[in-house]
Amino acid sequence: MSNNDEVLVDVHGVDRVFRRGSEEIHVLQKLDLQVRRGEFLALMGPSGSGKSTLLNLIGGLDRPSSGTVAIGGERIDGLNDRELAAWRARHVGLVFQFYNLLPVLNAQKNVELPLLLTSLSATQRRDHAAAALEIVGLKDRNTSFPSQLSGGEQQRVGIARAIVTDPTILLCDEPTGDLDQKSGDEILSLLQALNREQGKTIIMVTHDPHASARATRTVYLNKGRLLAEKPE
Protein backbone atom coordinates (compact mmCIF):
# COMPACT_ATOMS: atom_id res chain seq x y z
CA MET A 1 0.00 0.00 0.00
CA SER A 2 1.61 3.25 -1.02
CA ASN A 3 1.58 6.18 1.31
CA ASN A 4 0.56 9.36 -0.47
CA ASP A 5 2.53 11.48 2.01
CA GLU A 6 5.69 9.60 1.18
CA VAL A 7 8.29 11.70 -0.58
CA LEU A 8 9.01 9.95 -3.85
CA VAL A 9 11.29 12.48 -5.50
CA ASP A 10 13.84 14.29 -3.40
CA VAL A 11 16.08 16.76 -5.22
CA HIS A 12 18.45 18.44 -2.84
CA GLY A 13 20.92 21.27 -3.40
CA VAL A 14 21.27 20.46 -7.05
CA ASP A 15 23.48 22.44 -9.41
CA ARG A 16 23.79 21.67 -13.10
CA VAL A 17 26.55 23.48 -14.88
CA PHE A 18 27.24 23.22 -18.61
CA ARG A 19 30.46 24.39 -20.19
CA ARG A 20 30.57 26.15 -23.48
CA GLY A 21 34.24 26.75 -24.21
CA SER A 22 35.59 28.59 -21.22
CA GLU A 23 32.14 29.82 -20.23
CA GLU A 24 30.17 28.10 -17.47
CA ILE A 25 26.40 28.14 -17.71
CA HIS A 26 24.57 27.49 -14.45
CA VAL A 27 21.31 25.97 -15.64
CA LEU A 28 20.19 24.85 -12.17
CA GLN A 29 21.38 26.46 -8.95
CA LYS A 30 21.09 25.01 -5.44
CA LEU A 31 17.70 23.62 -6.31
CA ASP A 32 15.54 21.73 -3.83
CA LEU A 33 12.35 19.96 -4.82
CA GLN A 34 10.27 17.26 -3.24
CA VAL A 35 7.43 15.42 -4.93
CA ARG A 36 5.13 13.10 -3.02
CA ARG A 37 4.01 9.76 -4.31
CA GLY A 38 0.74 10.13 -6.26
CA GLU A 39 1.26 13.79 -7.08
CA PHE A 40 0.67 15.26 -10.53
CA LEU A 41 3.20 18.07 -10.58
CA ALA A 42 3.38 20.71 -13.29
CA LEU A 43 6.76 22.32 -13.79
CA MET A 44 6.45 25.72 -15.43
CA GLY A 45 8.81 28.46 -16.42
CA PRO A 46 10.13 30.39 -19.39
CA SER A 47 12.38 28.82 -22.01
CA GLY A 48 15.86 28.27 -20.66
CA SER A 49 14.69 28.26 -17.05
CA GLY A 50 15.99 24.70 -16.57
CA LYS A 51 12.69 22.76 -16.59
CA SER A 52 13.82 20.03 -18.99
CA THR A 53 17.22 19.82 -17.32
CA LEU A 54 15.51 19.22 -13.97
CA LEU A 55 13.25 16.61 -15.56
CA ASN A 56 16.33 14.89 -17.06
CA LEU A 57 17.97 14.77 -13.63
CA ILE A 58 14.88 13.27 -12.01
CA GLY A 59 14.60 10.75 -14.83
CA GLY A 60 18.25 9.70 -14.62
CA LEU A 61 18.96 10.95 -18.14
CA ASP A 62 21.61 13.29 -16.78
CA ARG A 63 23.57 13.73 -13.56
CA PRO A 64 23.81 16.84 -11.38
CA SER A 65 27.08 18.74 -11.17
CA SER A 66 26.53 18.77 -7.41
CA GLY A 67 23.71 17.97 -5.00
CA THR A 68 21.66 14.78 -4.69
CA VAL A 69 18.72 13.21 -6.46
CA ALA A 70 16.86 10.39 -4.72
CA ILE A 71 13.83 8.58 -6.08
CA GLY A 72 11.89 6.36 -3.71
CA GLY A 73 14.74 6.72 -1.26
CA GLU A 74 17.37 5.52 -3.76
CA ARG A 75 20.17 7.91 -4.66
CA ILE A 76 20.56 7.92 -8.45
CA ASP A 77 23.09 10.74 -8.85
CA GLY A 78 25.99 8.37 -8.15
CA LEU A 79 24.93 5.49 -10.38
CA ASN A 80 27.13 4.65 -13.37
CA ASP A 81 25.75 4.61 -16.91
CA ARG A 82 24.81 0.95 -16.87
CA GLU A 83 23.16 1.11 -13.46
CA LEU A 84 21.31 4.25 -14.46
CA ALA A 85 20.02 2.62 -17.66
CA ALA A 86 18.75 -0.37 -15.68
CA TRP A 87 17.18 1.98 -13.13
CA ARG A 88 15.40 3.98 -15.85
CA ALA A 89 14.06 0.79 -17.40
CA ARG A 90 12.53 -0.22 -14.06
CA HIS A 91 11.30 3.07 -12.66
CA VAL A 92 10.76 5.74 -15.31
CA GLY A 93 8.19 6.25 -18.03
CA LEU A 94 8.98 9.08 -20.43
CA VAL A 95 6.55 11.05 -22.59
CA PHE A 96 8.10 13.43 -25.09
CA GLN A 97 6.79 16.54 -26.82
CA PHE A 98 7.38 15.07 -30.28
CA TYR A 99 6.27 11.55 -29.28
CA ASN A 100 9.59 10.03 -30.38
CA LEU A 101 8.11 6.80 -31.65
CA LEU A 102 10.27 4.57 -33.82
CA PRO A 103 8.86 5.03 -37.33
CA VAL A 104 9.89 1.52 -38.40
CA LEU A 105 7.79 -0.16 -35.71
CA ASN A 106 4.02 -0.31 -35.49
CA ALA A 107 2.16 0.92 -32.40
CA GLN A 108 2.24 -2.49 -30.72
CA LYS A 109 5.98 -2.92 -31.26
CA ASN A 110 6.71 0.63 -30.12
CA VAL A 111 4.88 -0.05 -26.88
CA GLU A 112 6.69 -3.36 -26.46
CA LEU A 113 10.13 -1.70 -26.73
CA PRO A 114 10.72 -1.14 -22.98
CA LEU A 115 9.54 -4.69 -22.32
CA LEU A 116 12.45 -6.03 -24.38
CA LEU A 117 14.57 -5.14 -21.37
CA THR A 118 12.51 -7.36 -19.07
CA SER A 119 12.42 -11.13 -18.75
CA LEU A 120 8.88 -11.34 -20.13
CA SER A 121 8.16 -13.82 -22.89
CA ALA A 122 7.06 -12.67 -26.35
CA THR A 123 3.46 -13.55 -25.54
CA GLN A 124 3.58 -11.68 -22.23
CA ARG A 125 5.12 -8.67 -23.96
CA ARG A 126 2.35 -8.72 -26.54
CA ASP A 127 -0.33 -8.97 -23.86
CA HIS A 128 1.15 -6.17 -21.75
CA ALA A 129 1.45 -3.87 -24.77
CA ALA A 130 -2.13 -4.64 -25.81
CA ALA A 131 -3.32 -3.78 -22.30
CA ALA A 132 -1.40 -0.47 -22.35
CA LEU A 133 -2.84 0.40 -25.74
CA GLU A 134 -6.30 -0.38 -24.43
CA ILE A 135 -5.77 2.01 -21.51
CA VAL A 136 -4.94 4.84 -23.92
CA GLY A 137 -7.86 3.92 -26.17
CA LEU A 138 -5.88 2.64 -29.14
CA LYS A 139 -6.47 -1.08 -28.89
CA ASP A 140 -7.62 -1.24 -32.50
CA ARG A 141 -4.70 0.73 -33.91
CA ASN A 142 -1.99 -1.64 -32.70
CA THR A 143 -0.81 -2.51 -36.21
CA SER A 144 -0.69 1.10 -37.39
CA PHE A 145 2.68 2.71 -37.94
CA PRO A 146 3.37 6.19 -36.52
CA SER A 147 3.03 7.76 -39.97
CA GLN A 148 -0.54 6.41 -40.11
CA LEU A 149 -1.52 7.98 -36.80
CA SER A 150 -2.56 11.55 -35.92
CA GLY A 151 -0.43 13.58 -33.51
CA GLY A 152 -2.83 12.88 -30.66
CA GLU A 153 -2.82 9.16 -31.42
CA GLN A 154 0.97 9.10 -31.59
CA GLN A 155 1.15 10.76 -28.20
CA ARG A 156 -1.26 8.14 -26.83
CA VAL A 157 1.07 5.43 -28.13
CA GLY A 158 3.92 7.35 -26.46
CA ILE A 159 2.00 7.28 -23.17
CA ALA A 160 1.24 3.57 -23.58
CA ARG A 161 4.96 2.96 -24.08
CA ALA A 162 5.69 5.02 -20.95
CA ILE A 163 3.25 3.11 -18.71
CA VAL A 164 3.68 -0.41 -20.10
CA THR A 165 6.34 -1.32 -17.54
CA ASP A 166 4.25 0.15 -14.71
CA PRO A 167 7.00 2.63 -13.80
CA THR A 168 7.39 4.35 -10.46
CA ILE A 169 7.17 7.78 -12.02
CA LEU A 170 5.93 9.26 -15.28
CA LEU A 171 7.91 12.19 -16.67
CA CYS A 172 6.29 14.23 -19.43
CA ASP A 173 8.19 16.90 -21.32
CA GLU A 174 5.59 19.24 -22.81
CA PRO A 175 3.33 16.36 -23.81
CA THR A 176 0.76 18.67 -25.42
CA GLY A 177 3.27 21.08 -26.95
CA ASP A 178 2.86 19.71 -30.46
CA LEU A 179 -0.88 19.08 -30.35
CA ASP A 180 -4.00 21.09 -31.16
CA GLN A 181 -6.27 22.12 -28.29
CA LYS A 182 -8.65 19.17 -28.58
CA SER A 183 -5.95 16.51 -28.81
CA GLY A 184 -4.03 18.25 -26.05
CA ASP A 185 -7.08 18.14 -23.80
CA GLU A 186 -7.52 14.45 -24.47
CA ILE A 187 -3.91 13.75 -23.55
CA LEU A 188 -4.22 15.81 -20.37
CA SER A 189 -7.39 13.95 -19.45
CA LEU A 190 -5.57 10.68 -20.00
CA LEU A 191 -2.67 11.77 -17.77
CA GLN A 192 -5.13 12.99 -15.16
CA ALA A 193 -6.91 9.64 -15.23
CA LEU A 194 -3.64 7.77 -14.85
CA ASN A 195 -2.85 9.94 -11.84
CA ARG A 196 -6.26 9.72 -10.21
CA GLU A 197 -7.28 6.18 -11.04
CA GLN A 198 -3.96 4.38 -11.04
CA GLY A 199 -2.13 6.60 -8.60
CA LYS A 200 0.69 7.34 -11.03
CA THR A 201 3.12 10.01 -9.90
CA ILE A 202 3.53 12.41 -12.81
CA ILE A 203 5.87 15.33 -13.34
CA MET A 204 4.99 17.37 -16.39
CA VAL A 205 6.98 20.19 -17.90
CA THR A 206 4.72 22.66 -19.65
CA HIS A 207 4.45 26.22 -20.84
CA ASP A 208 0.71 26.00 -20.98
CA PRO A 209 -1.32 27.27 -17.96
CA HIS A 210 -4.26 25.32 -19.33
CA ALA A 211 -2.21 22.14 -18.96
CA SER A 212 -0.84 22.99 -15.55
CA ALA A 213 -4.39 23.53 -14.32
CA ARG A 214 -4.91 19.77 -14.60
CA ALA A 215 -2.04 19.10 -12.20
CA THR A 216 -2.41 18.73 -8.46
CA ARG A 217 0.45 21.14 -7.87
CA THR A 218 2.46 23.56 -9.97
CA VAL A 219 5.96 24.82 -9.33
CA TYR A 220 7.70 27.61 -11.19
CA LEU A 221 11.26 27.75 -12.29
CA ASN A 222 13.22 30.78 -13.38
CA LYS A 223 16.92 31.05 -14.16
CA GLY A 224 17.58 27.70 -12.57
CA ARG A 225 15.84 28.41 -9.28
CA LEU A 226 12.43 27.44 -7.97
CA LEU A 227 10.19 30.38 -7.24
CA ALA A 228 8.14 30.53 -4.09
CA GLU A 229 5.03 31.51 -5.99
CA LYS A 230 3.72 32.06 -9.49
CA PRO A 231 5.58 34.94 -11.14
CA GLU A 232 3.61 37.96 -12.33
Next chain:
Amino acid sequence: MKFAGLVWSNLKRRKLRTALTILSVLVAFLLFGFLGAIKQALVGGVDLSDANRLIVRHRVSIIQMLPLAYMDRIGRIPGVVSVTPFIWFNGIYQDPKNFFGSFPVDPVGLLDMYPEISLPAAQRKAWLETRTGAVVGRGLVDRFGWKIGDRIPLVSPIWPKGGASDTWEFEIVGIYDAGRKGADTSGFYFRYDYFDEARQQGKGSIGWYGVRVDSPDHAAAISRAIDNEFANSPAETKSESEGAFAQGFVQQFGDIAAIVLAILAAVFFTILLVAGNTMAQSVRERTNELGVLKAIGFSNERVLGIVLAESFVIAALGGILGLALALVLVAAFAPSLATYLPGFFLPPKQLVAGAGLVVVLGLVAGILPALSAMRLRIAEALRRSA
Protein backbone atom coordinates in the same frame (compact mmCIF):
# COMPACT_ATOMS: atom_id res chain seq x y z
CA MET B 1 16.98 -13.01 -30.14
CA LYS B 2 14.25 -10.71 -28.85
CA PHE B 3 16.10 -7.75 -30.33
CA ALA B 4 16.22 -9.37 -33.77
CA GLY B 5 12.94 -7.75 -34.78
CA LEU B 6 14.28 -4.33 -33.87
CA VAL B 7 17.51 -4.95 -35.82
CA TRP B 8 15.58 -6.17 -38.84
CA SER B 9 13.14 -3.25 -38.71
CA ASN B 10 16.04 -0.81 -38.67
CA LEU B 11 17.52 -2.45 -41.74
CA LYS B 12 14.19 -2.10 -43.54
CA ARG B 13 14.11 1.62 -42.84
CA ARG B 14 15.85 2.40 -46.14
CA LYS B 15 15.18 -0.70 -48.12
CA LEU B 16 16.91 0.41 -51.30
CA ARG B 17 20.07 1.50 -49.52
CA THR B 18 20.24 -1.68 -47.49
CA ALA B 19 19.56 -3.80 -50.57
CA LEU B 20 22.28 -2.04 -52.58
CA THR B 21 24.76 -2.42 -49.75
CA ILE B 22 23.96 -6.10 -49.40
CA LEU B 23 24.26 -6.44 -53.17
CA SER B 24 27.71 -4.85 -53.19
CA VAL B 25 28.82 -7.15 -50.37
CA LEU B 26 27.34 -10.06 -52.33
CA VAL B 27 29.33 -9.14 -55.44
CA ALA B 28 32.52 -8.89 -53.38
CA PHE B 29 31.99 -12.36 -51.91
CA LEU B 30 31.03 -13.76 -55.30
CA LEU B 31 34.34 -12.46 -56.60
CA PHE B 32 36.05 -13.86 -53.52
CA GLY B 33 34.59 -17.29 -54.27
CA PHE B 34 35.34 -17.18 -57.97
CA LEU B 35 38.91 -16.00 -57.57
CA GLY B 36 39.36 -18.61 -54.87
CA ALA B 37 38.26 -21.30 -57.32
CA ILE B 38 40.60 -19.94 -60.02
CA LYS B 39 43.47 -19.84 -57.57
CA GLN B 40 42.61 -23.36 -56.50
CA ALA B 41 42.72 -24.49 -60.12
CA LEU B 42 46.08 -22.85 -60.71
CA VAL B 43 47.85 -23.75 -57.52
CA GLY B 44 45.81 -26.81 -56.65
CA GLY B 45 48.48 -29.03 -58.15
CA VAL B 46 50.78 -27.85 -55.43
CA ASP B 47 48.27 -28.82 -52.75
CA LEU B 48 47.58 -32.16 -54.39
CA SER B 49 51.22 -32.97 -54.77
CA ASP B 50 52.46 -35.95 -52.88
CA ALA B 51 55.48 -35.45 -50.66
CA ASN B 52 56.53 -39.00 -51.53
CA ARG B 53 56.90 -38.15 -55.20
CA LEU B 54 59.73 -36.50 -57.10
CA ILE B 55 59.97 -35.20 -60.62
CA VAL B 56 63.27 -35.82 -62.42
CA ARG B 57 63.80 -33.76 -65.55
CA HIS B 58 66.63 -32.54 -67.72
CA ARG B 59 68.74 -30.00 -65.88
CA VAL B 60 68.50 -27.43 -68.69
CA SER B 61 64.77 -27.55 -69.37
CA ILE B 62 61.82 -29.84 -69.31
CA ILE B 63 61.69 -29.84 -73.10
CA GLN B 64 65.11 -31.52 -73.23
CA MET B 65 64.78 -35.28 -73.29
CA LEU B 66 66.32 -37.84 -70.95
CA PRO B 67 67.38 -41.37 -71.91
CA LEU B 68 64.98 -44.18 -71.01
CA ALA B 69 68.01 -46.01 -69.74
CA TYR B 70 68.08 -43.73 -66.72
CA MET B 71 65.00 -45.53 -65.40
CA ASP B 72 66.87 -48.57 -64.14
CA ARG B 73 69.69 -46.47 -62.71
CA ILE B 74 67.23 -44.26 -60.81
CA GLY B 75 65.40 -47.35 -59.60
CA ARG B 76 68.60 -48.67 -58.05
CA ILE B 77 69.21 -45.59 -55.93
CA PRO B 78 68.48 -46.43 -52.26
CA GLY B 79 65.13 -45.09 -51.11
CA VAL B 80 63.56 -45.08 -54.58
CA VAL B 81 60.43 -47.25 -54.59
CA SER B 82 59.32 -46.90 -58.21
CA VAL B 83 60.04 -44.90 -61.35
CA THR B 84 57.83 -44.20 -64.33
CA PRO B 85 58.46 -42.14 -67.48
CA PHE B 86 56.41 -39.35 -69.03
CA ILE B 87 56.56 -37.49 -72.32
CA TRP B 88 54.76 -34.34 -73.38
CA PHE B 89 52.98 -35.43 -76.55
CA ASN B 90 51.08 -32.23 -77.38
CA GLY B 91 48.33 -34.06 -79.25
CA ILE B 92 45.89 -32.06 -81.34
CA TYR B 93 42.37 -33.34 -81.84
CA GLN B 94 40.84 -32.04 -85.11
CA ASP B 95 41.70 -28.40 -84.42
CA PRO B 96 44.71 -26.75 -82.70
CA LYS B 97 42.36 -24.96 -80.30
CA ASN B 98 41.30 -28.35 -78.93
CA PHE B 99 44.17 -28.35 -76.51
CA PHE B 100 44.65 -30.83 -73.69
CA GLY B 101 47.46 -32.67 -71.98
CA SER B 102 48.37 -35.95 -73.67
CA PHE B 103 51.14 -38.27 -72.49
CA PRO B 104 52.69 -41.55 -73.48
CA VAL B 105 53.11 -43.49 -70.24
CA ASP B 106 53.75 -46.90 -68.79
CA PRO B 107 50.21 -47.91 -67.66
CA VAL B 108 51.29 -49.95 -64.67
CA GLY B 109 53.83 -47.36 -63.57
CA LEU B 110 51.37 -44.50 -63.96
CA LEU B 111 48.54 -46.13 -62.01
CA ASP B 112 50.92 -47.23 -59.31
CA MET B 113 52.50 -43.80 -59.02
CA TYR B 114 49.20 -41.85 -59.08
CA PRO B 115 46.55 -43.59 -56.97
CA GLU B 116 44.38 -40.48 -57.40
CA ILE B 117 43.77 -41.68 -60.97
CA SER B 118 40.72 -43.82 -60.31
CA LEU B 119 40.21 -46.44 -63.04
CA PRO B 120 37.94 -49.50 -62.88
CA ALA B 121 39.86 -52.78 -62.82
CA ALA B 122 38.28 -54.04 -66.06
CA GLN B 123 39.37 -50.90 -67.89
CA ARG B 124 42.88 -51.22 -66.48
CA LYS B 125 42.99 -54.74 -67.79
CA ALA B 126 41.74 -53.60 -71.19
CA TRP B 127 44.46 -50.96 -71.31
CA LEU B 128 47.16 -53.52 -70.63
CA GLU B 129 45.75 -55.67 -73.39
CA THR B 130 45.26 -52.97 -76.00
CA ARG B 131 48.43 -51.57 -77.48
CA THR B 132 46.74 -48.47 -78.95
CA GLY B 133 44.49 -48.08 -75.94
CA ALA B 134 44.13 -44.74 -74.22
CA VAL B 135 42.76 -43.83 -70.82
CA VAL B 136 41.06 -40.46 -70.75
CA GLY B 137 39.93 -38.22 -67.92
CA ARG B 138 36.23 -37.67 -67.25
CA GLY B 139 36.52 -33.94 -67.93
CA LEU B 140 37.97 -34.51 -71.39
CA VAL B 141 35.41 -37.18 -72.23
CA ASP B 142 32.60 -34.81 -71.24
CA ARG B 143 34.16 -32.02 -73.27
CA PHE B 144 34.25 -33.92 -76.53
CA GLY B 145 31.40 -36.37 -75.93
CA TRP B 146 33.70 -39.37 -76.24
CA LYS B 147 32.91 -42.82 -74.94
CA ILE B 148 34.70 -46.12 -74.48
CA GLY B 149 35.41 -47.76 -77.78
CA ASP B 150 35.72 -44.48 -79.71
CA ARG B 151 38.74 -44.20 -81.96
CA ILE B 152 40.47 -40.88 -81.48
CA PRO B 153 42.89 -39.51 -84.10
CA LEU B 154 45.56 -37.15 -82.76
CA VAL B 155 48.31 -35.26 -84.54
CA SER B 156 51.42 -34.16 -82.69
CA PRO B 157 53.62 -31.36 -84.04
CA ILE B 158 56.44 -32.69 -81.84
CA TRP B 159 56.10 -36.37 -82.47
CA PRO B 160 55.19 -37.22 -86.07
CA LYS B 161 54.19 -40.82 -86.54
CA GLY B 162 56.29 -42.93 -88.79
CA GLY B 163 54.70 -44.65 -91.75
CA ALA B 164 52.15 -43.53 -94.32
CA SER B 165 50.10 -41.31 -92.07
CA ASP B 166 51.28 -38.85 -89.46
CA THR B 167 48.04 -39.26 -87.51
CA TRP B 168 48.13 -41.27 -84.33
CA GLU B 169 45.04 -43.29 -83.69
CA PHE B 170 43.97 -44.40 -80.24
CA GLU B 171 41.10 -46.40 -78.89
CA ILE B 172 39.51 -45.24 -75.65
CA VAL B 173 39.62 -48.23 -73.32
CA GLY B 174 39.17 -46.46 -70.02
CA ILE B 175 37.78 -43.33 -68.43
CA TYR B 176 39.35 -42.25 -65.18
CA ASP B 177 37.87 -40.13 -62.41
CA ALA B 178 39.56 -38.00 -59.82
CA GLY B 179 40.24 -39.99 -56.70
CA ARG B 180 40.73 -36.69 -54.85
CA LYS B 181 38.70 -33.50 -55.13
CA GLY B 182 40.34 -31.08 -57.50
CA ALA B 183 42.53 -33.65 -59.21
CA ASP B 184 42.96 -33.15 -62.94
CA THR B 185 40.58 -35.16 -65.15
CA SER B 186 41.61 -33.61 -68.43
CA GLY B 187 44.49 -35.97 -69.22
CA PHE B 188 44.87 -38.29 -72.18
CA TYR B 189 47.23 -41.18 -71.41
CA PHE B 190 48.35 -43.84 -73.85
CA ARG B 191 50.97 -46.51 -73.92
CA TYR B 192 54.65 -45.64 -74.20
CA ASP B 193 55.58 -48.88 -75.92
CA TYR B 194 53.19 -48.15 -78.81
CA PHE B 195 54.42 -44.58 -78.98
CA ASP B 196 58.11 -45.41 -78.86
CA GLU B 197 57.84 -47.99 -81.57
CA ALA B 198 55.82 -45.79 -83.91
CA ARG B 199 57.53 -42.42 -83.48
CA GLN B 200 59.85 -41.25 -86.22
CA GLN B 201 62.54 -39.83 -83.99
CA GLY B 202 63.90 -39.75 -80.49
CA LYS B 203 63.34 -43.41 -79.80
CA GLY B 204 64.44 -44.44 -76.35
CA SER B 205 64.07 -40.96 -74.90
CA ILE B 206 61.54 -39.64 -72.43
CA GLY B 207 60.51 -36.22 -71.07
CA TRP B 208 60.72 -36.67 -67.32
CA TYR B 209 60.44 -39.31 -64.65
CA GLY B 210 58.03 -39.57 -61.82
CA VAL B 211 59.80 -41.15 -58.84
CA ARG B 212 58.23 -42.51 -55.65
CA VAL B 213 60.47 -42.48 -52.60
CA ASP B 214 60.14 -44.43 -49.38
CA SER B 215 59.68 -41.41 -47.12
CA PRO B 216 59.19 -37.65 -47.54
CA ASP B 217 62.05 -37.24 -45.05
CA HIS B 218 64.40 -38.82 -47.55
CA ALA B 219 63.12 -36.87 -50.57
CA ALA B 220 65.80 -34.18 -50.49
CA ALA B 221 68.66 -36.65 -50.07
CA ILE B 222 67.31 -38.91 -52.81
CA SER B 223 66.93 -35.91 -55.13
CA ARG B 224 70.60 -35.09 -54.58
CA ALA B 225 71.58 -38.71 -55.08
CA ILE B 226 69.74 -38.88 -58.41
CA ASP B 227 71.30 -35.64 -59.67
CA ASN B 228 74.75 -36.85 -58.54
CA GLU B 229 74.22 -40.11 -60.39
CA PHE B 230 73.96 -38.23 -63.69
CA ALA B 231 76.36 -35.37 -62.96
CA ASN B 232 78.80 -34.65 -65.81
CA SER B 233 76.77 -36.80 -68.18
CA PRO B 234 75.40 -35.47 -71.51
CA ALA B 235 71.95 -35.33 -69.90
CA GLU B 236 72.26 -34.05 -66.36
CA THR B 237 69.11 -34.11 -64.25
CA LYS B 238 67.26 -31.81 -61.93
CA SER B 239 65.21 -33.57 -59.29
CA GLU B 240 62.69 -31.85 -57.10
CA SER B 241 59.60 -32.64 -55.13
CA GLU B 242 56.34 -32.76 -57.02
CA GLY B 243 55.11 -29.76 -55.01
CA ALA B 244 58.15 -27.66 -55.95
CA PHE B 245 57.74 -28.70 -59.57
CA ALA B 246 54.06 -27.71 -59.58
CA GLN B 247 54.90 -24.46 -57.80
CA GLY B 248 57.53 -23.62 -60.40
CA PHE B 249 55.05 -24.36 -63.15
CA VAL B 250 52.39 -22.12 -61.63
CA GLN B 251 54.86 -19.31 -61.08
CA GLN B 252 55.29 -19.05 -64.80
CA PHE B 253 51.97 -17.17 -64.62
CA GLY B 254 53.24 -14.95 -61.82
CA ASP B 255 52.52 -15.14 -58.14
CA ILE B 256 48.87 -16.11 -58.42
CA ALA B 257 48.21 -16.00 -54.69
CA ALA B 258 49.59 -12.46 -54.42
CA ILE B 259 47.61 -11.26 -57.44
CA VAL B 260 44.38 -12.73 -56.11
CA LEU B 261 45.08 -11.29 -52.68
CA ALA B 262 45.76 -7.84 -54.12
CA ILE B 263 42.50 -7.84 -56.12
CA LEU B 264 40.49 -9.02 -53.15
CA ALA B 265 42.11 -6.52 -50.82
CA ALA B 266 41.12 -3.69 -53.16
CA VAL B 267 37.57 -5.02 -53.50
CA PHE B 268 37.08 -5.54 -49.80
CA PHE B 269 38.54 -2.17 -48.90
CA THR B 270 35.95 -0.58 -51.21
CA ILE B 271 33.17 -2.71 -49.78
CA LEU B 272 34.27 -1.79 -46.29
CA LEU B 273 33.85 1.88 -47.19
CA VAL B 274 30.43 1.20 -48.73
CA ALA B 275 29.14 -0.82 -45.78
CA GLY B 276 30.75 1.51 -43.25
CA ASN B 277 29.16 4.52 -44.93
CA THR B 278 25.76 2.83 -44.88
CA MET B 279 26.06 2.15 -41.17
CA ALA B 280 27.36 5.65 -40.42
CA GLN B 281 24.47 7.23 -42.34
CA SER B 282 22.01 4.94 -40.66
CA VAL B 283 23.24 5.94 -37.20
CA ARG B 284 23.34 9.66 -38.06
CA GLU B 285 19.77 9.55 -39.34
CA ARG B 286 18.39 8.12 -36.13
CA THR B 287 20.32 9.94 -33.46
CA ASN B 288 16.96 10.76 -31.94
CA GLU B 289 15.75 7.16 -31.94
CA LEU B 290 18.96 5.93 -30.38
CA GLY B 291 18.53 8.63 -27.75
CA VAL B 292 14.99 7.38 -27.10
CA LEU B 293 16.19 3.78 -26.75
CA LYS B 294 18.72 4.90 -24.19
CA ALA B 295 16.17 7.07 -22.41
CA ILE B 296 13.81 4.14 -21.92
CA GLY B 297 16.60 2.05 -20.44
CA PHE B 298 18.71 0.52 -23.21
CA SER B 299 22.28 0.49 -21.93
CA ASN B 300 25.19 1.90 -23.95
CA GLU B 301 26.45 -1.64 -24.57
CA ARG B 302 23.07 -2.78 -25.80
CA VAL B 303 22.85 0.11 -28.25
CA LEU B 304 26.37 -0.75 -29.44
CA GLY B 305 25.26 -4.36 -29.87
CA ILE B 306 22.17 -3.42 -31.87
CA VAL B 307 24.13 -1.27 -34.33
CA LEU B 308 26.84 -3.92 -34.64
CA ALA B 309 24.19 -6.57 -35.19
CA GLU B 310 22.80 -4.54 -38.09
CA SER B 311 26.27 -4.37 -39.59
CA PHE B 312 26.72 -8.12 -39.13
CA VAL B 313 23.38 -8.86 -40.76
CA ILE B 314 24.34 -6.81 -43.83
CA ALA B 315 27.73 -8.54 -44.03
CA ALA B 316 26.25 -11.97 -43.37
CA LEU B 317 23.41 -11.67 -45.87
CA GLY B 318 25.71 -10.34 -48.59
CA GLY B 319 28.50 -12.75 -47.69
CA ILE B 320 26.43 -15.90 -47.44
CA LEU B 321 24.45 -15.14 -50.59
CA GLY B 322 27.66 -14.23 -52.43
CA LEU B 323 29.46 -17.40 -51.37
CA ALA B 324 26.39 -19.53 -52.13
CA LEU B 325 26.11 -17.97 -55.57
CA ALA B 326 29.83 -18.50 -56.12
CA LEU B 327 29.41 -22.14 -55.12
CA VAL B 328 26.58 -22.59 -57.61
CA LEU B 329 28.30 -20.72 -60.45
CA VAL B 330 31.66 -22.41 -59.92
CA ALA B 331 29.92 -25.80 -60.01
CA ALA B 332 28.04 -24.74 -63.13
CA PHE B 333 31.17 -23.51 -64.93
CA ALA B 334 33.48 -26.27 -63.75
CA PRO B 335 32.62 -28.82 -66.48
CA SER B 336 33.17 -26.37 -69.32
CA LEU B 337 36.42 -25.16 -67.73
CA ALA B 338 37.63 -28.63 -66.82
CA THR B 339 40.20 -28.82 -69.58
CA TYR B 340 41.52 -25.25 -69.21
CA LEU B 341 41.29 -25.05 -65.44
CA PRO B 342 41.24 -28.60 -64.11
CA GLY B 343 40.58 -28.55 -60.38
CA PHE B 344 38.31 -25.48 -60.67
CA PHE B 345 36.21 -25.76 -57.54
CA LEU B 346 35.53 -23.79 -54.38
CA PRO B 347 37.58 -25.47 -51.67
CA PRO B 348 36.06 -25.68 -48.15
CA LYS B 349 38.93 -23.66 -46.74
CA GLN B 350 37.89 -20.78 -49.01
CA LEU B 351 34.37 -20.97 -47.58
CA VAL B 352 35.76 -20.95 -44.05
CA ALA B 353 37.92 -17.94 -44.94
CA GLY B 354 34.81 -16.31 -46.43
CA ALA B 355 32.90 -16.87 -43.19
CA GLY B 356 35.77 -15.29 -41.29
CA LEU B 357 35.72 -12.36 -43.68
CA VAL B 358 31.99 -11.89 -43.07
CA VAL B 359 32.68 -11.50 -39.36
CA VAL B 360 35.59 -9.12 -39.95
CA LEU B 361 33.60 -7.03 -42.45
CA GLY B 362 30.61 -6.83 -40.10
CA LEU B 363 32.80 -5.79 -37.22
CA VAL B 364 35.01 -3.28 -39.01
CA ALA B 365 32.16 -1.65 -40.97
CA GLY B 366 29.99 -1.34 -37.89
CA ILE B 367 32.36 -0.59 -35.06
CA LEU B 368 32.82 3.16 -35.54
CA PRO B 369 29.12 3.95 -36.05
CA ALA B 370 28.31 1.60 -33.17
CA LEU B 371 30.77 3.35 -30.89
CA SER B 372 29.38 6.74 -31.82
CA ALA B 373 25.87 5.42 -31.09
CA MET B 374 27.08 4.05 -27.79
CA ARG B 375 28.62 7.38 -26.79
CA LEU B 376 25.55 9.45 -27.65
CA ARG B 377 24.46 11.51 -24.68
CA ILE B 378 20.74 11.11 -24.20
CA ALA B 379 19.81 14.72 -23.48
CA GLU B 380 21.86 15.90 -26.45
CA ALA B 381 20.43 13.26 -28.79
CA LEU B 382 16.88 14.17 -27.83
CA ARG B 383 17.62 17.90 -28.10
CA ARG B 384 19.03 17.48 -31.60
CA SER B 385 15.79 15.96 -32.75
CA ALA B 386 13.58 18.62 -31.21
